[in-house]
Amino acid sequence: xxxxxxxxxxxxxxxRPDDVNALRAALVAAGYTYDGVAGLLGPTAHRALSRNETxxxxxxxxxxxxxxxxxxxxxxxxxxxxxxxxxxxxGLVDPLCxxxxxxxxVAEVRARVDVRPYADEDTDxxxxxxxxxxxxxxxxxxxxxxxxxxxxxxxxxxxxTVREPVGRALDLGTGCGxxxxxxxxxxxxxxxxxxNERALAMTRLNAALNxxxxxxxxxxxxxxxxxxxxxxxxxxxxxxxxPGTGERLVYRxxxxxxxxxxxxxxxQAPRHLEPGGRAQILANWVHRTGEPWQDRIAGWLExxxxxxxxxxxxxxxxxxxxxxxxxxxxxxxxxxxxxRYDTWLSWFDSQGIEAVGFGWINLRRTDRQPALHLExxxxxxxxxxxxxxxxxxxxxxxxxxxxxxxxxxxxxxxRVDVRQETVGAPGAEDPETIxxxxxxxxxxAHQADTVVAxxxxxxxxxxxxxxxxxxxxxxxxxxxxxxxxxxVGEVRGLxxxxxxxxxx
Ligand SMILES: C[S@@+](CC[C@H](N)C(=O)[O-])C[C@H]1O[C@@H](n2cnc3c(N)ncnc32)[C@H](O)[C@@H]1O
Numbered sequence: 001x002x003x004x005x006x007x008x009x010x011x012x013x014x015x016r017p018d019d020v021n022a023l024r025a026a027l028v029a030a031g032y033t034y035d036g037v038a039g040l041l042g043p044t045a046h047r048a049l050s051r052n053e054t055x056x057x058x059x060x061x062x063x064x065x066x067x068x069x070x071x072x073x074x075x076x077x078x079x080x081x082x083x084x085x086x087x088x089x090x091g092l093v094d095p096l097c098x099x100x101x102x103x104x105x106v107a108e109v110r111a112r113v114d115v116r117p118y119a120d121e122d123t124d125x126x127x128x129x130x131x132x133x134x135x136x137x138x139x140x141x142x143x144x145x146x147x148x149x150x151x152x153x154x155x156x157x158x159x160x161t162v163r164e165p166v167g168r169a170l171d172l173g174t175g176c177g178x179x180x181x182x183x184x185x186x187x188x189x190x191x192x193x194x195x196n197e198r199a200l201a202m203t204r205l206n207a208a209l210n211x212x213x214x215x216x217x218x219x220x221x222x223x224x225x226x227x228x229x230x231x232x233x234x235x236x237x238x239x240x241x242x243p244g245t246g247e248r249l250v251y252r253x254x255x256x257x258x259x260x261x262x263x264x265x266x267x268q269a270p271r272h273l274e275p276g277g278r279a280q281i282l283a284n285w286v287h288r289t290g291e292p293w294q295d296r297i298a299g300w301l302e303x304x305x306x307x308x309x310x311x312x313x314x315x316x317x318x319x320x321x322x323x324x325x326x327x328x329x330x331x332x333x334x335x336x337x338x339x340r341y342d343t344w345l346s347w348f349d350s351q352g353i354e355a356v357g358f359g360w361i362n363l364r365r366t367d368r369q370p371a372l373h374l375e376x377x378x379x380x381x382x383x384x385x386x387x388x389x390x391x392x393x394x395x396x397x398x399x400x401x402x403x404x405x406x407x408x409x410x411x412x413x414x415r416v417d418v419r420q421e422t423v424g425a426p427g428a429e430d431p432e433t434i435x436x437x438x439x440x441x442x443x444x445a446h447q448a449d450t451v452v453a454x455x456x457x458x459x460x461x462x463x464x465x466x467x468x469x470x471x472x473x474x475x476x477x478x479x480x481x482x483x484x485x486x487x488v489g490e491v492r493g494l495x496x497x498x499x500x501x502x503x504x
Pocket of ligand 1: 174
């Protein structure tokens, strides 16, 4: 099968499988990996490039080696001499020009789309996407069908995703296919969907270049997978909250007003989950006057049959929100900037919207009464967080199955990364405050009294919770039944939040 890329004003054309293989071989031969490019650039130029500045990178890539040529061509978006390009990409300059990936003049070659090395802990990939706009302050206006490269939101979702082996996954709104590439590490069959044909063409090319297989389908939201079930759905949908009527950048604007696209994803995803299946969604949601954000999302989850762990990571005030997205569209300083800004704010006013929340929505299909947990957590967390999402699910299952009697009979363990911090006056016998702090995962803190500190200190999987509480009651001269009753609720919270772990 030939790969159709096209777009950007050129006719759709084919990159033959042989050329894909030759491209991969050339990238390997040049050492064009994430570490290879980072090593060539050095830390200063690498950091500068992450700020969209190319000058230090151009200074670091003057040796005309194939790695320097490819780095100048793609990440730095500089023209390279035709002979250098031919040396770095033997036999490929013409096919890549025909495919719309490169363009050439008599003596020079430049990139029309990006081909960029990308890596996580274990794997290296190459990702084809549209060129990063706005290098060196050149302005970041892009076409409506711009295919975004790897953004901080892409990485957030990739790090949140539970990486346990499963049979079937959906990457909804795949863009250049970055989530699908990660899924290929632990999922058997991957369906990748998008409404943007150029994105789908790039995703197909990325699958071929990285020697993985995706079932790539065109269509909106869950339409392309009607009636199908998945073990895992991941999506970073086009969630920008706007009136939904202006010009549309398809990578960020759904064309639907407000947070309607997120409501649709959240309400429809559960119907596509296998028992125990998960949906992990990056989202914006509106804060309306008189409606706590938690109520809004809990309303979307009614009857879903899913446990939900929703984490609000940030709340943007409306002015900063509008500025962020007008700048993202390259409109800051444009002639209609103030008018657009004002219109957007007026629409927020008319809708009673006070702020916009950003965060993570983790759903997991269950056949028992679903457990909902919606929280604000703007603090730093350990990344990647996927293992903690999976662990939280296991703890939720344990808590749902254990009544208080069963909980008191359970042999719990304190998570190994929990540390105790005490604060008090110098020389004082007892601390004024005790804080239990996680070093990993969500990095939560829990203010503890002496009973909770003693209990968490004693949970090593040997004694039952009831035995530990009874021992503490006898040390403190308290009535055992009353101590059990007073603390069993707090222990549930400590388990849910991961300070304590259920028996293995
Ligand atoms: C923010 S980008 C995410 C791209 C990629 N998945 C990532 O994580 O970086 C959102 C993607 O959703 C696609 N999209 C927009 N509207 C859509 C819709 N109604 N149904 C499915 N995908 C849509 C866009 O074309 C874009 O590729």
